[in-house]
Amino acid sequence: MAKGQIFYSENVKNSFNNYCLAEGIEEVIVICDVNTEKHCLTLFDDFRNIIVIPSGEINKDIDTYSFIIKNLIYLKANKSSLIVNLGGGVVSDIGGFAGSTYMRGIRFLNIPTTLLAMVDASIGGKTGVDFLLHKNYLGTFALPEMILIDPVFLKTLPKEELKSGIAEMIKTGVIANAELFEALNNGTEVEKLIHLTAQTKWEITERDLLDKHERQLLNFGHTIGHAFESYRLNIDQPIRHGLAIAKGMMAETRIAYALNMINENELNLIINCIAKRTEQTELSTEDIQAIAPLLKMDKKNLKEEINFSLPLGVGSGKVKVAVDLKQIQKILLNA
Amino acid sequence: MAKGQIFYSENVKNSFNNYCLAEGIEEVIVICDVNTEKHCLTLFDDFRNIIVIPSGEINKDIDTYSFIIKNLIYLKANKSSLIVNLGGGVVSDIGGFAGSTYMRGIRFLNIPTTLLAMVDASIGGKTGVDFLLHKNYLGTFALPEMILIDPVFLKTLPKEELKSGIAEMIKTGVIANAELFEALNNGTEVEKLIHLTAQTKWEITERDLLDKHERQLLNFGHTIGHAFESYRLNIDQPIRHGLAIAKGMMAETRIAYALNMINENELNLIINCIAKRTEQTELSTEDIQAIAPLLKMDKKNLKEEINFSLPLGVGSGKVKVAVDLKQIQKILLNA
Numbered sequence: 001m002a003k004g005q006i007f008y009s010e011n012v013k014n015s016f017n018n019y020c021l022a023e024g025i026e027e028v029i030v031i032c033d034v035n036t037e038k039h040c041l042t043l044f045d046d047f048r049n050i051i052v053i054p055s056g057e058i059n060k061d062i063d064t065y066s067f068i069i070k071n072l073i074y075l076k077a078n079k080s081s082l083i084v085n086l087g088g089g090v091v092s093d094i095g096g097f098a099g100s101t102y103m104r105g106i107r108f109l110n111i112p113t114t115l116l117a118m119v120d121a122s123i124g125g126k127t128g129v130d131f132l133l134h135k136n137y138l139g140t141f142a143l144p145e146m147i148l149i150d151p152v153f154l155k156t157l158p159k160e161e162l163k164s165g166i167a168e169m170i171k172t173g174v175i176a177n178a179e180l181f182e183a184l185n186n187g188t189e190v191e192k193l194i195h196l197t198a199q200t201k202w203e204i205t206e207r208d209l210l211d212k213h214e215r216q217l218l219n220f221g222h223t224i225g226h227a228f229e230s231y232r233l234n235i236d237q238p239i240r241h242g243l244a245i246a247k248g249m250m251a252e253t254r255i256a257y258a259l260n261m262i263n264e265n266e267l268n269l270i271i272n273c274i275a276k277r278t279e280q281t282e283l284s285t286e287d288i289q290a291i292a293p294l295l296k297m298d299k300k301n302l303k304e305e306i307n308f309s310l311p312l313g314v315g316s317g318k319v320k321v322a323v324d325l326k327q328i329q330k331i332l333l334n335a
Numbered sequence: 336m337a338k339g340q341i342f343y344s345e346n347v348k349n350s351f352n353n354y355c356l357a358e359g360i361e362e363v364i365v366i367c368d369v370n371t372e373k374h375c376l377t378l379f380d381d382f383r384n385i386i387v388i389p390s391g392e393i394n395k396d397i398d399t400y401s402f403i404i405k406n407l408i409y410l411k412a413n414k415s416s417l418i419v420n421l422g423g424g425v426v427s428d429i430g431g432f433a434g435s436t437y438m439r440g441i442r443f444l445n446i447p448t449t450l451l452a453m454v455d456a457s458i459g460g461k462t463g464v465d466f467l468l469h470k471n472y473l474g475t476f477a478l479p480e481m482i483l484i485d486p487v488f489l490k491t492l493p494k495e496e497l498k499s500g501i502a503e504m505i506k507t508g509v510i511a512n513a514e515l516f517e518a519l520n521n522g523t524e525v526e527k528l529i530h531l532t533a534q535t536k537w538e539i540t541e542r543d544l545l546d547k548h549e550r551q552l553l554n555f556g557h558t559i560g561h562a563f564e565s566y567r568l569n570i571d572q573p574i575r576h577g578l579a580i581a582k583g584m585m586a587e588t589r590i591a592y593a594l595n596m597i598n599e600n601e602l603n604l605i606i607n608c609i610a611k612r613t614e615q616t617e618l619s620t621e622d623i624q625a626i627a628p629l630l631k632m633d634k635k636n637l638k639e640e641i642n643f644s645l646p647l648g649v650g651s652g653k654v655k656v657a658v659d660l661k662q663i664q665k666i667l668l669n670a
Contacts, residue, residue, distance in 0.1 A: 066397055069466055069473065078634065101436070103634045104461065104474040104546075126439065131404055138404065139439040140475060211439070299413065299438045 004125055004143035004206070006198050012111065012150035013044050019109075019146065020082070027081040031068060031095040036087040039156040040113045047084075049075045053094070057241065058233060060090045060130050062138070068098040082107045082145070088114035088161075089121030089241060092144075093136070096127030100142030109145045113153040115165025115190075116242050119172070119197035122147050124205035124215070133233055134297060135226045141210055149198065151191055163278045164242025167221075169197045170277060171249060174270055175220040176200055178315025185273055216319035219300060219309040221249030227294035228287065246278040247287075251332055254282075255323060256310040258331040266314050288332045292325060339460055339478035339541070341533050347446065347485035348379050354444075354481065355417070362416040366403060366430040371422040374491040375448045382419075384410045388429070392576065393568060395425045395465050397473070403433040417442045417480070423449035423496075424456030424576060427479075428471070431462030435477030444480045448488040450500025450525075451577045454507070454532035457482050459540035459550075468568055469632060470561045476545055484533065486526055498613045499577025502556075504532045505612060506584060509605055510555040511535055513650025520608055551654035554635060554644040556584030562629035563622065581613040582622075586667055589617075590658060591645040593666040601649050623667045627660060 001007065009015035020028065030047045032040065033055040041047070051071045053064050077083070085095035085108060092110045099108030112122035125143035128136030154162070166184075173181030177200045183193060201218065208215040225241075225248025232239045250271050257267040274280065283291075300307040305322035312318045336342065344350035355363065365382045367375065368390040376382070386406045388399050412418070420430035420443060427445045434443030447457035460478035463471030489497070501519075508516030512535045518528060536553065543550040560576075560583025567574045585606050592602040609615065618626075635642040640657035647653045 062397070062401060066466075073467065073469060073472065097436075101432075101473050101475060103472060104463070104476055128439070131401075132408065134408060137408065137438060138436050140436060141439055 001146060003145060004123075004147075004202070006123065006147045006149060006202055008195065009148055009150045010152075012148060012152060015148055015150070016044065016084075016111070019148070023082075023145075025082045027077070028084055029072065029075055029077055029081055030084045030086055031091060031098070032086040033088075033091055036091065036113050040086055040153055043152070051075075053091070055090065056238065057090055057130070057229070058238060060094050060128070062129060062131060064094055065098060065129050065138075068094065069102060072098065072102050077102065077106065079103060079106055082109060084108070085110045085122075085144070086113060088112065088117045092117055092122045093126075093128040093139075096125070096142060096144065097129050097139055100127055100140045105142060107145050109148065111148045111150075114157060115154060115162050115194070116168050117165075118149050118151075118194050119165060120168040120201060120218075123198055123201045125209060126211070133230050134299070135230055137299060143209075147198075149194065151194060154190065160240060160243070163246075163280075164240040166277045167242035167246040167249070167274070167280075169193055170274055171220050171245060172197045172200050172218065174249070174253075174311050174314060175217045175309065175317040176204060176315065181273070181314055184277065213319060216300070216309050217317045219319075220311065220317060221245045221252055223295065223298050223300060223306060223308050224248035224251045224283075224291065226298060227291040228283065230294050231287070231290050243278060243280055246274050246280040247283055250274050250280070250282045251288075252308060252310055254335045255308065255328065255331050256312075259310070259321070259323075261310055261312050261318065262314070266311070269314060270311065282335070283332065285333060288329060292329065295325060295328070336481060338480060339458075339482075339537070341458065341482045341484060341537055343530065344483055344485045345487075347483060347487060350483055350485070351379065351419075351446070354483070358480075360417045362412070363419055364407065364410055364412055364416055365419045365421055366426060366433070367421040368423075368426055371426065371448050375421055375488055378487070386410075388426070390425065391573065392425055392465070392564070393573060395429050395463070397464060397466060399429055400433060400464050400473075403429065404437060407433065407437050412437065412441065414438060414441055417444060419443070420445045420457075420479070421448060423447065423452045427452055427457045428461075428463040428474075431460070431477060431479065432464050432474055435462055435475045440477060442480050445482045447482065447484060449492060450489060450497050450529070451503050452500075453484050453486075453529050454500060455503040455536060455553075458533055458536045460544060461546070468565050469634070470565055472634060478544075482533075484529065486529060489525065495575060495578070498581075498615075499575040502577035502581040502584070502609070502613045502615075504528055505609055506555050506580060507532045507535050507553065509584070509588075509646050509649060510552045510644065510652040511539060511650065516608070516649055519612065548654060551635070551644050552652045554654075555646065555652060556580045556587055558630065558633050558635060558641060558643050559583035559586045559618075559626065561633060562626040563618065565629050566622070566625050578613060578615055581609050581615040582618055585609050585615070585617045586623075587643055587645055589670045590643065590663065590666050591647075594645070594656070594658075596645055596647050596653065597649070601646070604649060605646065617670070618667065620668060623664060627664065630660060630663070
């Protein structure tokens with residue numbers, strides 16, 4: 001199968017073993033966090049080489065990266081080894097960065113264990129490490145050998161984590177796939193939703209791996225969402241990525257409305273869907289003021305303006321919409 | 336001009352300014368070390384944004400990488416910025432790694448200031464950072480926008496540094512270009528030698544950017560050379576990269592002879608050329624014993640055997656020659 005593709009499995013252990021057999025892989029090194037070590041590793045045969053990292057975005061930093069590299073060296077990982085990133089977005093982001101830079105890149109494969117990772121983070125080869133609270137300021141574009149999705153892991157997740165994943169599903173629907181957005185509103189089963197979202201993400205990614213144009217659509221909600229996520233990390237009240245994105249999407253939907261990119265009906269449809277499915281409220285006045293300095297640091301910005309990907313109706317969008325910080329604040333504070 | 340290509344200049348300042356004008360580049364950030372800050376930066380117009388790193392391979396580590404990233408953030412580098420790596424191999428290796436991973440990769444350009452960087456390190460998009468004395472264990476394949484070569488910088492170099500560059504020229508001649516090896520032996524002027532070596536390297540690199548096959552030829556001398564370089568760093572007696580490679584090449588030439596890949600005449604021709612032009616002696620018995628454990632860590636190895644690229648006659652070579660550690664020691668100790 002081509003690099004970066006998604007394999008949907010109903011028996012992750014068998015699928016993984018078959019893959020290793022077919023590819024002649026003998027040396028496997030698993031990277032997981034303390035949660036997936038406890039809840040997900042048990043589904044596999046005994047792995048001999050396991051690197052366990054602390055969980056949470058706060059640990060997606062250069063110290064954890066160094067820790068992984070040190071352990072890859074200790075485990076004698078080389079160019080014939082395969083790294084398996086078993087976990088949520090933090091694990092595939094940092095494990096992918098380690099894999100793509102260790103010895104200038106060895107093979108890695110993602111087995112996402114959170115809904116968010118299944119539909120978004122594990123797909124498309126963006127790896128990332130935060131630096132001094134700057135989200136994903138270090139990273140590479142490097143496709144995993146495969147993404148192996150098995151919904152069995154969803155049973156291990158707390159409800160908040162599921163809502164976090166749903167937020168990224170809504171994002172993909174609003175900005176790129178009207179059918180998916182419709183499915184999210186009519187009670188379609190989760191396996192079908194995962195499939196629809198993951199495929200949409202992969203198709204966009206395949207057309208624009210290096211994130212020059214179309215792929216930027218998937219940043220909807222992320223300009224404000226990332227700033228909010230950094231802010232909450234900053235004040236020691238971390239929020240799950242998807243839940244920050246839910247808040248970000250609500251704010252950015254208001255901006256799209258103010259810019260006449262969506263009508264009032266679409267505004268309500270989108271905001272209600274986000275609020276209902278993720279149980280998030282919109283940003284408070286305090287939040288809006290707190291994130292202003294962080295918006296300026298967003299790495300999507302060129303020059304002084306803030307850069308957005310915004311919906312144009314439901315199911316499509318526009319990238320590189322530059323908006324002045326003052327205007328953003330005016331729109332959000334008056335909403 | 337296509338990414339990764341070499342531009343030979345006789346006026347580096349004008350060439351650089353013309354490039355920026357043609358490409359519409361406004362934001363330039365220079366990475367240099369304490370030596371090139373002093374001796375090379377003066378040849379340019381005033382740069383506003385300069386990141387000065389400590390010199391030497393010992394500083395090509397993750398701490399210096401973090402330092403560069405921190406300063407890129409401080410200088411508000413973004414996707415429209417251009418990084419200029421002004422220096423020798425250490426600067427282009429670590430500056431390239433920073434450039435290729437900051438925000439998942441921004442543009443960078445190399446202006447090599449040492450002979451070694453002009454003919455080897457700055458060309459071909461291998462970036463690298465050492466990790467716990469493991470040479471280039473972190474890195475990416477990422478082509479610079481351009482390599483701007485002006486021999487004017489050679490005037491700033493100590494003699495040892497020139498010999499270090501000559502070693503990589505000899506390497507390229509022995510393993511890939513008989514005409515170059517001949518030119519090195521008949522007093523051809525240095526500008527011509529630089530041109531011949533740099534072009535040979537770039538042509539090989541272009542055919543095999545990801546170092547899967549032919550490019551590995553350029554590792555001649557580097558299996559033993561890297562081990563020796565690490566060993567000397569380890570005992571606090573660092574040796575210049577090219578001088579370590581000179582010793583590595585002499586040893587690996589002996590291995591090639593023992594494996595009947597070159598005849599006695601070629602053996603003497605190669606060893607004499609290296610000894611004469613770099614003024615290096617062959618490895619001592621003590622050296623050979625000291626590097627054994629380090630040879631096992633070479634990242635070119637697969638499984639237990641040590642992996643070499645060895646000459647096959649003069650001007651061509653063979654990659655992936657696996658030799659047992661015991662056999663290596665026997666050959667070298669009996670030489």
